[in-house]
Amino acid sequence: MARSSTTRYAVLGMLTLGPMTGYALRETIAGTIGHFWHESFGQLYPTLAALERDGLVASRAARTGRGREHTLTPAGYDALRTWLAQAPATSSSHRSELLLKVFFGRHAEPGTVERHLEMHRGALTESRAYLADLEAQVADDPAPDQAYWLATVRHGIHLTDASLAWTSETLASLTPETAP
Amino acid sequence: MARSSTTRYAVLGMLTLGPMTGYALRETIAGTIGHFWHESFGQLYPTLAALERDGLVASRAARTGRGREHTLTPAGYDALRTWLAQAPATSSSHRSELLLKVFFGRHAEPGTVERHLEMHRGALTESRAYLADLEAQVADDPAPDQAYWLATVRHGIHLTDASLAWTSETLASLTPETAP
DNA sequence: CACTTCATGTAACCTGTTACATGATTCT
DNA sequence: AGAATCATGTAACAGGTTACATGAAGTG
Numbered sequence: 001m002a003r004s005s006t007t008r009y010a011v012l013g014m015l016t017l018g019p020m021t022g023y024a025l026r027e028t029i030a031g032t033i034g035h036f037w038h039e040s041f042g043q044l045y046p047t048l049a050a051l052e053r054d055g056l057v058a059s060r061a062a063r064t065g066r067g068r069e070h071t072l073t074p075a076g077y078d079a080l081r082t083w084l085a086q087a088p089a090t091s092s093s094h095r096s097e098l099l100l101k102v103f104f105g106r107h108a109e110p111g112t113v114e115r116h117l118e119m120h121r122g123a124l125t126e127s128r129a130y131l132a133d134l135e136a137q138v139a140d141d142p143a144p145d146q147a148y149w150l151a152t153v154r155h156g157i158h159l160t161d162a163s164l165a166w167t168s169e170t171l172a173s174l175t176p177e178t179a180p
Numbered sequence: 181m182a183r184s185s186t187t188r189y190a191v192l193g194m195l196t197l198g199p200m201t202g203y204a205l206r207e208t209i210a211g212t213i214g215h216f217w218h219e220s221f222g223q224l225y226p227t228l229a230a231l232e233r234d235g236l237v238a239s240r241a242a243r244t245g246r247g248r249e250h251t252l253t254p255a256g257y258d259a260l261r262t263w264l265a266q267a268p269a270t271s272s273s274h275r276s277e278l279l280l281k282v283f284f285g286r287h288a289e290p291g292t293v294e295r296h297l298e299m300h301r302g303a304l305t306e307s308r309a310y311l312a313d314l315e316a317q318v319a320d321d322p323a324p325d326q327a328y329w330l331a332t333v334r335h336g337i338h339l340t341d342a343s344l345a346w347t348s349e350t351l352a353s354l355t356p357e358t359a360p
Numbered sequence: 361c362a363c364t365t366c367a368t369g370t371a372a373c374c375t376g377t378t379a380c381a382t383g384a385t386t387c388t
Numbered sequence: 389a390g391a392a393t394c395a396t397g398t399a400a401c402a403g404g405t406t407a408c409a410t411g412a413a414g415t416g
Contacts, residue, residue: 037279065385226370363416377401
């Protein structure tokens with residue numbers, strides 16, 4: 001039951017924004033680091049319980065009367081800072097099912113890979129628009145974390161644009177040139 | 181013990197290159213799709229056993245006298261083709277510990293995020309060189325799969341370059357400009 | 361003969377997802 | 389009153405990693 005690892009620190013970090021219920025925590029995660037992080041309730045609640053057991057988080061009934069409000073303790077903040085100082089794990093199992101299907105694409109029906117790539121492009125385009133919004137939103141908010149938050153959004157933008165460029169390049173290269 | 185999912189298809193796909201031992205399978209995976217896929221022995225051998233149980237793979241003692249040679253059966257090839265036709269799972273939990281540390285960077289000691297970024301840049305630079313080699317290698321080999329293989333390498337190159345650009349941009353933005 | 365590489369497998373564990381179960385507020 | 393939202397949690401399972409255990413065949 002002792003859930004550990006990065007989820008713990010994602011939670012501790014989010015609580016630097018202020019006390020929150022588990023539910024709000026998940027909403028906040030989705031709205032800020034949702035483009036590169038994700039937490040499910042099945043992970044979140046046990047993690048909060050474990051963090052509280054370890055004294056890194058304290059909880060009490062929320063002033064709103066609804067749910068439990070979780071606060072970062074000084075020990076929790078220390079744990080966060082210790083973790084921040086450590087080099088991130090040079091991950092990772094970057095497994096891409098799309099690339100796997102491209103790699104074995106010769107064995108698929110003609111047009112299959114192209115269809116997958118076009119769907120991928122659609123998803124990327126949506127994601128790109130979301131990131132543009134998010135970028136504007138962060139740029140307009142003069143929070144102390146602004147530069148850091150913007151950096152993560154810019155990362156998403158750089159990678160999404162690169163992936164879009166690759167998609168176009170690949171679609172062009174896989175489509176045999178037809179003379180007019 | 182019935183391991184399933186994408187690992188199965190990565191294995192089936194790899195066996196289109198010819199019969200192989202489990203050991204060779206892993207080497208081949210590392211050498212071809214290693215930049216976006218990974219299999220551990222603990223996953224590979226049970227998967228091979230399951231695939232054989234299901235009639236998608238057949239095995240016999242290798243002609244070299246060493247190990248078991250696994251061959252794709254017609255049913256296995258059909259299974260691969262069926263899987264190829266399906267839209268790839270719109271993943272995924274793209275979790276980045278580096279980005280998490282950047283996002284919460286304000287709470288770290290000054291210079292910490294910069295240090296992480298520089299290490300990241302080092303890893304990317306290495307990866308970039310590897311991909312350049314791989315690209316040349318694939319470009320020189322007139323295999324029937326060439327265009328597809330090249331596409332996956334190009335993906336790696338696009339993303340690595342984008343990540344490198346982001347790293348530089350972010351390092352510049354986090355370093356306060358010092359007047360001369 | 362010792363060392364490395366090729367080779368196969370199992371067991372324990374960790375991390376995380378999905379589905380289920382439940383219920384209190386607030387809004388319409 | 390009914391629906392949507394806020395809220396918390398558990399249980400089962402899936403998928404994968406790490407470490408362990410073992411040994412044969414080739415290389416220096």
